[in-house]
Amino acid sequence: MLASASATRRLMLENAGLEVHAEAAAVDEEEVKHSCKAAGMKVEEVAEALAELKAQKIARRYPGTYVIGADQMLECGGAWFDKPVGRDGARDQLRRLSGKTHRLVSAAVVFHNGARVWHTTDHATLTMRPLGEDFLERYLDAVGEKAHGSVGGYQLEGLGAQLFTNVTGDFFTILGLPLLPLLGFLRGRGVVLA
Template identity: 55%
Template sequence: MAELAGPAAARLILASSSPTRLNTLRAAGLVVRAEAPGVDEDEIRRSCRAEGGDAATAAAMLAKLKAVKIGRRHPDALVIGADQMLDCNGVWFEKPGDRDHARAHLMALRGRTHELISAVSVAENGQQVWHHVARARLTMRGFSDAFLDAYLDALGSDALGTVGAYHIERLGIQLFSRIEGDHSTILGLPLLPLLDFLRGHDAVLR
């Protein structure tokens, strides 16, 4: 898909270790490499919460920090940072540490509506030059305990890799009765506004 890339495509770096985000960008035709930013996400979330920030503030802050940190290492690059938060009535859910935590998260979300807040930031010369925050609303159905255990058995350790312990692009779709929002936002990277910005910087053909 390199024919879709613009003249500045070689400047793109994704400040993330997330294979889902990298695959999302590459599937859209972007020429991009990834570099892990090494940000202490848990500490930043705790600090944001202690200062009264909401989930959108925390996601935007983390996306910016990731992009800026890698941007300082590569001042000539356009660096993309992203973060996602799951908020259910003011309770923030993070990636589960083990199967028991994954089960507890899914039981807490069962039959309820929650928000996925996805933030994306772009840094150039070590400074944020653009950002966007998008939301999706998802309602889990009242699935049985038997389904829950079978789901966790089938997904295995992959359940630990996402907030909410679900992979919406795979078996996780069976957890839901209603989904409102852009698919790329649910995957953790609001793609349409990002592509629009990148076209203006010649990283994608107009």
């Protein structure tokens, strides 16, 4: 069970051979992030806390099921970024990331029978090239609403690759789920064939 409405995470798991049932966990992410920031937590801790809350909430309804919660945070120069709201929000975020290096932190937490049984956190470092205004508008025209679907306003697996000069880290982590360690855990539990 995936405690997420993310089509990308669901597709990653399905492409890896898992039968996935997904259900969004109603978590007030904005409030959690605000509280975590006030407490001085690092982005890794926040991503893990959000993933845990999501998994825990859905796990209550599905005893005996392995429930995966996941979350991703983007940090650039000490600032945290969320999914942009609308084209103007995507444009603003891409301008702020233009010419800079940022980190994407992805966390996954698994609950089973009401208990947290596993977690992992990974990060990737991405350097965005300086973006001109004309390019930025053409890019936003081409990707449309997809620019609002991910933190940072890009999808590296598509036209978003045009935005970067360097990427270091696991591709699945960039997409929002540390998939390989998760699959290793699930194989160890017999959920996925070894």
